[in-house]
Amino acid sequence: MSPAVRTVPGRDDRDRDDLVLDVAGLSVHAGDLPLVQDVALSVRRGERVGLIGESGSGKSLTALSVLGLLPTGLRASGRVRVATAQGPHDVVGSSERAMSAVRGRDVAMVFQEPMTALNPTMRVGRQVAEAMRLHGVDARAAGARAVELLADVRLPDPAAAARAYPHQLSGGQRQRVVLAMALANDPGLLVADEPTTALDVTVQAGVLDLIVAGVAARDAGLLFISHDLAVVATVCDRVAVMTDGRIVETGDVAQVLTAPDHPYTRRLVAAADLSVVDDRGRLTGGAGTRRPSAPPARASSGGSAAAPPEHDRPGDGSADWLGAPIIEVSGLSRTYAGRRTSWRARPEPVHALRDVSFTVARGERLGIVGESGCGKSTLLRLLAGLDTPTSGTVRIEGAQVSGRSERELVPLVRRRLQLVFQDPMGSLDPRMRVADIVAEPLVAQGLPGGRERVRELLTAVGLDPDAARRYSHQFSGGQRQRISIARALAPSPSILVADEAVSALDVSVRAQVLDLLADLVDDLGLTLVFVSHDLAVVRHLCERVLVMEAGRIVEEGPTAALFEAPDHPYTRRLVGSIPTIAGALRGDRPADLAAGAGSDADSDVTTDPSPARP
Amino acid sequence: MLARLATLLGSLAVSSVVVFAFMQVLPGDPARVALGLNASEEAVAAMRSHFGLDRPLLVRYLDWVGGLVSGNPGESYISRAQIGPQLADRFAVTAWLVLAGMVIALLIALPLGVLMAVRHRDAVGLVTSAVSQIGVAIPSFLAGILLIAVFAVGLRWLPAGGWTPPAVDPAAFLARLALPALSLGLVQGAVLARYVRTAILDVMSEDYVRTARSKGLTPLRALWRHGLRNAAIPVVTVLALQLATLLIGAVVVERVFVVPGLGSFLLDAVAQRDLVVVADIVMVLVVCVLVVNTLADLAYGLLDPRTRGVR
Structure with a gap:
């Protein structure tokens, strides 16, 4: 990659140590409520600084303050000084006009959500060119340079990409466009706010590589905001840790992550590292998250127990109990009618699932990993009887699922298999009380159990039984996910299927929910099917794993063995592209991950941006 | 297509x-x-x-x-006159009325809607929003009567009713078009302004407008260059639906202003049980609404590349 850096007169002559960002005493208030307090940060030319924090820590507001882009109603005070060609510019108190001249020229930003960051009604090339035209480049030169920039971020056929609309590009490609746009004027400082959080790991590796290379080629400073310690460790030299609106620790990446000083940092680092568990295999050591000692599962026989009353369960959840597998999938395929691209051509069918076969033993914890569009969601829908396969069969406890009417499915599937979904915000009805949410599967299936059962379930997932009277928006993301789990457990299922159930949670909360899931599976003798893009989580939780790519299972085996010695090239790419703290401390850089991803950063090119779903 | x-x-x-x-x-x-x-x-x-x-x-x-x-619908059961020429004349009158009403509605709704959205937090936005609410609540015939009372009876600036074709006397045409078109346009403009306000507010909180600002666009220019076209997509839907409302509104307003358009033609035909004429007029109105809705659908394709198919 050799971006044609336009030389800014005098830039090279300057002191290499000059600050491109100098923040001191920055506070952000909403009315009288402080959201960010007394933040101090500095970024030098050529330096990559990470800002780590969980949701609500104030890290994104800090990033927006640097560009003077705080949402209306929020007020910044303190000093935010960015370097410009005309010397340092104070952002706080700057006029809108002066700030507009600085934005995009001296300071640029890459946002989290590539799917919505681009104007859907404007061609990509024009949007990149616009960034330059706003700062004095004429239309023809800007258009030509836009294509060069798109080539720099390694979009295949950059001239065609420039003419494309955003919806014609995949998420990874769109984020490359946003990056090209941000780097268009060779800014002295790039602010990247969770730039790869929404992307698959192999795509992430490529984008991180481009960010680091683009910044390095321009000798610019990088302020990199992320909740992901491993990503920050891989990208950055220095790191600041933020919580509750304050920076609690700053230092070299190696020092902060190996010898954290502040208790919060220590907790965060511990929670992020899923390989460190106590002798009971727990992440959080039990404090505050362990359920009340008496599991409700076996508290009594009959309808009130969380375990299915009709048959006894093995205490140890051994895999070969009853001999027969609890889930049998054989030759499963699902083909969707593709979208019509013209009125003459036949629509291309989309093969979401191709001849998938596997079994799950009773009490087993099975992980399914794969990137977006690999068919995991389709597989789950078929398992749950929410969709009908094109061919092949699904059997749950020996009973055939596919082709049944909704009425037949209730006793066959709904009572035995329950789902926990990814989005703890969207999957709970905001107008229902928690008690009604949790009791709904019981009501819907005509099962006994009332207020008592709800209290029992809420206790089982570590919530106060009084939560039953409240609404879901009154809970945090982690608590909502607990409510989702309580709801799933209500009909005493034997199988729990979790679809990216911890992906939307902060690391510290994630650890608690993972422990909760593990406890419940053990105590209730559940079978767990855990779908995730996050290999570390699967590795921690599951005994066996299936790796899916393009609708097929490409590899399966015991988790530890499979991740240690992946056999299939795709698994190797997947494992190789995951950033880890340990790897970063050994000196892995984004370029290494991108190489591990086997991508000359084009791995996301084949990803269908919007697979047709019925 | x-x-x-x-x-x-x-x-x-x-x-x-x-x-x-x-x-x-x-x-x-x-x-x-x-x-x-x-x-x-x-x-x-x-x-x-x-x-x-x-x-x-x-x-x-x-x-x-x-x-x-074929444009030759035959003769009326009652008057035994040829329907075709009369239908064409009446249609032209109503078309002028509806078109002028639509233009007035747009002239009111676009600036007012943008103003309400951009200033939605302060007094200006609040006052304009309240005024537009009143506009939404007033039926167009009442607006017509009020306009007559003020501009025709009170101020004597404009004629209270009647019609002059544009070819005969353009000045008189405009004078007689003004009040009925205003009474249609004011009300529809108030309704449309509410939709424009919502669309602009939605667009202003979109990520791509923030991206545009991070490139160095001022808030108003970001809205102008990246917001308006996106905001136009839902507004076009409403606009097409409003045309049907305008046609119905025209029927009543033509009565109020004694304008010889399709509306008064229709009411006369109904009163006389002239069934062929009623059917013909209704059919013409149906064609108008369907064609406009089709045009609106085609407009989406121009405005929103995502609806154009893959490439």
Whole structure:
């Protein structure tokens, strides 16, 4: 990659140590409520600084303050000084006009959500060119340079990409466009706010590589905001840790992550590292998250127990109990009618699932990993009887699922298999009380159990039984996910299927929910099917794993063995592209991950941006 | 595009059957109505065969549709005059009225809606929003009466009613168009402004507008260059639906201002049980609404590349 850096007169002559960002005493208030307090940060030319924090820590507001882009109603005070060609510019108190001249020229930003960051009604090339035209480049030169920039971020056929609309590009490609746009004027400082959080790991590796290379080629400073310690460790030299609106620790990446000083940092680092568990295999050591000692599962026989009353369960959840597998999938395929691209051509069918076969033993914890569009969601829908396969069969406890009417499915599937979904915000009805949410599967299936059962379930997932009277928006993301789990457990299922159930949670909360899931599976003798893009989580939780790519299972085996010695090239790419703290401390850089991803950063090119779903 | 055209033709065919069926179901033999109560059976029979009412239903349907398509819908049952020329004249009047009403509505709604959205937090936004609420609540005929009271009776600036075709006297045409068009446009403009406000507010919180600002666009320029086209997409939907409202509004407003448009034509025809004329007018209105909706659908394609298919 050799971006044609336009030389800014005098830039090279300057002191290499000059600050491109100098923040001191920055506070952000909403009315009288402080959201960010007394933040101090500095970024030098050529330096990559990470800002780590969980949701609500104030890290994104800090990033927006640097560009003077705080949402209306929020007020910044303190000093935010960015370097410009005309010397340092104070952002706080700057006029809108002066700030507009600085934005995009001296300071640029890459946002989290590539799917919505681009104007859907404007061609990509024009949007990149616009960034330059706003700062004095004429239309023809800007258009030509836009294509060069798109080539720099390694979009295949950059001239065609420039003419494309955003919806014609995949998420990874769109984020490359946003990056090209941000780097268009060779800014002295790039602010990247969770730039790869929404992307698959192999795509992430490529984008991180481009960010680091683009910044390095321009000798610019990088302020990199992320909740992901491993990503920050891989990208950055220095790191600041933020919580509750304050920076609690700053230092070299190696020092902060190996010898954290502040208790919060220590907790965060511990929670992020899923390989460190106590002798009971727990992440959080039990404090505050362990359920009340008496599991409700076996508290009594009959309808009130969380375990299915009709048959006894093995205490140890051994895999070969009853001999027969609890889930049998054989030759499963699902083909969707593709979208019509013209009125003459036949629509291309989309093969979401191709001849998938596997079994799950009773009490087993099975992980399914794969990137977006690999068919995991389709597989789950078929398992749950929410969709009908094109061919092949699904059997749950020996009973055939596919082709049944909704009425037949209730006793066959709904009572035995329950789902926990990814989005703890969207999957709970905001107008229902928690008690009604949790009791709904019981009501819907005509099962006994009332207020008592709800209290029992809420206790089982570590919530106060009084939560039953409240609404879901009154809970945090982690608590909502607990409510989702309580709801799933209500009909005493034997199988729990979790679809990216911890992906939307902060690391510290994630650890608690993972422990909760593990406890419940053990105590209730559940079978767990855990779908995730996050290999570390699967590795921690599951005994066996299936790796899916393009609708097929490409590899399966015991988790530890499979991740240690992946056999299939795709698994190797997947494992190789995951950033880890340990790897970063050994000196892995984004370029290494991108190489591990086997991508000359084009791995996301084949990803269908919007697979047709019925 | 072709599919859209096929849908349009299909809807037209279905609605023509419905309108024709209505004409058959309504009580009253047109021939008897035309000749009066004391007509002899022979005269009624002769009249029926003159109008072709004694032919099979299908033939009469095809005849009617054929007449409309060829622009020669035949003669009225009552006045025995040719319907075609009269329909064309009346349609031109209503078209001017609706068009002018739409232009006024847009001229009001676009700036007002943007203003309400951009200033939605301060007094300006609050006041304009309240004013537009009042506009939404007033029916167009009431607005018409108020306008007459102020501008025709009180200030004597404009005529209270009547019509002059533009070819005859352009100045008089505009003077007589002004009040009825205003009474249609003010109300529709107030309604439309609410939608424009919502669309702009939605767009202002979109990520791509923030991206545009991070490139160095001021808030207003970001809205202008990246927001308006996106905000136009939902507004076009409403606009197409509003045309139907405007046509119905025109029927009433034409009465208030004594304008010889389709509306007054329709009301007269209904009063006289002139069923062919009623059916023809209704069909013309149906065609207008369907064609405008099709145009709106095609406009999405121009505004939103995502609806254009893959590439």
